Amino acid sequence: MRIRLSLRAGLTTGVINVFVILLGLSTLFGNTLRGWLRLGGQAPGAWLGLVLVAMWGGAQARRHAGGKSPRAALAAGGAAGLAHGLLVALFIWAVAGLSERGYPIRTWLAQLTPDVVRFLGLGLRPAVAAVVSMALLMVAGLAGGALAWAADKYAWGATIRSTRARLRTSLKEAPPVRRFSGYRHSKRALIGVGLLVVLLAPLVLGQYWNYNLGTVGAYVLLGLGLNIVVGLAGLLDLGYVAFFAIGAYTVALLTAPAPHGIEMSFWLALPVSVLMAALSGILLGIPVLRMRGDYLAIVTLGFGEIIRILSRSDVLTSFTGGPRGVRDVGGPSLFGLDLSSELYFVYLILLGIALVAYVTSRLQQTRVGRAWMAMREDEDVAAAMGVHTLKYKLLAFAIGAAFAGLGGGLYASRNQFIGPEDFVLLVSINVLCVVIIGGMGSIPGVIVGAVVLKGIPEVLRQLSDFRMLVFGALLIIMMIVRPEGLWPSRRRRMELHKDESPPAPAALPLEREMEVDTP
Numbered sequence: 001m002r003i004r005l006s007l008r009a010g011l012t013t014g015v016i017n018v019f020v021i022l023l024g025l026s027t028l029f030g031n032t033l034r035g036w037l038r039l040g041g042q043a044p045g046a047w048l049g050l051v052l053v054a055m056w057g058g059a060q061a062r063r064h065a066g067g068k069s070p071r072a073a074l075a076a077g078g079a080a081g082l083a084h085g086l087l088v089a090l091f092i093w094a095v096a097g098l099s100e101r102g103y104p105i106r107t108w109l110a111q112l113t114p115d116v117v118r119f120l121g122l123g124l125r126p127a128v129a130a131v132v133s134m135a136l137l138m139v140a141g142l143a144g145g146a147l148a149w150a151a152d153k154y155a156w157g158a159t160i161r162s163t164r165a166r167l168r169t170s171l172k173e174a175p176p177v178r179r180f181s182g183y184r185h186s187k188r189a190l191i192g193v194g195l196l197v198v199l200l201a202p203l204v205l206g207q208y209w210n211y212n213l214g215t216v217g218a219y220v221l222l223g224l225g226l227n228i229v230v231g232l233a234g235l236l237d238l239g240y241v242a243f244f245a246i247g248a249y250t251v252a253l254l255t256a257p258a259p260h261g262i263e264m265s266f267w268l269a270l271p272v273s274v275l276m277a278a279l280s281g282i283l284l285g286i287p288v289l290r291m292r293g294d295y296l297a298i299v300t301l302g303f304g305e306i307i308r309i310l311s312r313s314d315v316l317t318s319f320t321g322g323p324r325g326v327r328d329v330g331g332p333s334l335f336g337l338d339l340s341s342e343l344y345f346v347y348l349i350l351l352g353i354a355l356v357a358y359v360t361s362r363l364q365q366t367r368v369g370r371a372w373m374a375m376r377e378d379e380d381v382a383a384a385m386g387v388h389t390l391k392y393k394l395l396a397f398a399i400g401a402a403f404a405g406l407g408g409g410l411y412a413s414r415n416q417f418i419g420p421e422d423f424v425l426l427v428s429i430n431v432l433c434v435v436i437i438g439g440m441g442s443i444p445g446v447i448v449g450a451v452v453l454k455g456i457p458e459v460l461r462q463l464s465d466f467r468m469l470v471f472g473a474l475l476i477i478m479m480i481v482r483p484e485g486l487w488p489s490r491r492r493r494m495e496l497h498k499d500e501s502p503p504a505p506a507a508l509p510l511e512r513e514m515e516v517d518t519p
Helices: 003-020 023-035 044-066 072-101 115-119 124-152 155-173 177-182 186-204 207-232 239-257 266-288 291-309 342-362 367-377 379-384 388-414 426-437 443-457 460-479 490-496 510-517
Strands: none
Touching: 003 044, 003 072, 003 460, 023 044, 044 072, 044 115, 044 124, 044 207, 115 460, 155 207, 186 207, 207 342, 207 367, 207 388, 207 426, 207 443, 239 266, 239 291, 239 388, 239 426, 266 291, 291 379, 342 367, 342 443, 367 379, 367 388, 367 443, 367 490, 379 388, 426 443
16 A cells, blocks of 8 residues: 555656656756756756656655655655656657657657757666666655655754744734734735736736736636536536537627628627527536436537537538638627727626626525535435426526626627637636636636636746646646645535544543543
8 A cells, every 4th residue: 555655656746747848847947047056057957856856756655655664764755766767767768769760759749859858868878868867766756755754753854844833823923914814804805905906907918918818717707607517516518618609609690790790789799698508508408417427428528519510510601600700700899989909808808707706606605506516416315305406407507508608708709700610629628627627616716727727828838739738737636636626615625635634532431421420
């Protein structure tokens, strides 16, 4: 059992290091250290980052394995370092070997430049570089396990922990913090400051960052809608992009000059898109919501693909625009003021997020929200307790689809163009990743998940080429390290960590109970 936990810790940190290399973060770390410490090249700084991750893996292995003796700590760290080193060494051997044979690696992995491959291989032959890197990372794992044991054994570790606890306590007990936390409306004040920052940020950000902020906001809307279906009601929907497409096409067809020439006002078309998406959710849910689990996921996946294929079909070109899409989608205006700029759309999306978050939070506290959570935990027990499961499933599908339709309408109007390629399966997977990584059932978690999965790849542009790799790595790491998500709901955190609650006090022996009860 201990060896298995140590190997798992080593493989987890090994996967992290492989993705660090693939995403170019090791190069970034090496360049930063070279500038700070005036090192002779990229390799020392880059390898220092990889070694630190391996040491962290050894420390985690020792903590999970629970070795209290030096031998057990070294065994745990060594096993983690061996697994870690073997995985990274195989990767370096494969990459260096392909590069040596002249294979164009950068065609698929843009961050693996010849310089990166050279410093990863330490200037050695591929096989020798693999052996050396495996030995180096194994030693790092051993060092991590030894340091973790020493930190628990010797006074300096206790000193570090006590210093950290004192700093945390002193921060909490600082007079300004105490006065602020004792204020009755302290949480509201913090929320108000955060909202003020969010409202003022678009005024100082440029058009490029406002566009990215709007993209993140659109995924927040979609995530909040899917959070009701998956996070609260426990229904796995892989065709969520279909409702997004229905909302977008409704606004586009009603406001664009072609193909129908209706040119309806944006403010009238947006509610229609929400209603159309909600109606499609109900119509889909009536025949399929008696299914569960994987069967429901497959049916919804098929529905999403049907909508995408119909949108690009030549048969419906005269109605939907076909593969060419719909251009010149109408934007909002108010009292003659054009609101189609990126700045105004950021505020429209923020207003939509606030409305959807308010509705979701209120629903969670009602009988509807409790019925959803009961179905998520055990549908049969919920039905036995009198919950009309089909009705509440339909309600969850309709509300989630309506939120997706709202996001689709705003998305189509902001971009002024939509086409079938905007509504592929990857959109549903992205939104599902937002909900899972942020924290199922948590409104702040959805916001954090959207920022992590859509915002950070825009800040670090090189990540955009490897978005699926990032999704896979984050899902693996999150499911192992933090299965409840980055910002889980309180109920979800309690469900996944109920075994960590302190044990109840042991009952007194019968004789002792009689003595206590005797006056």
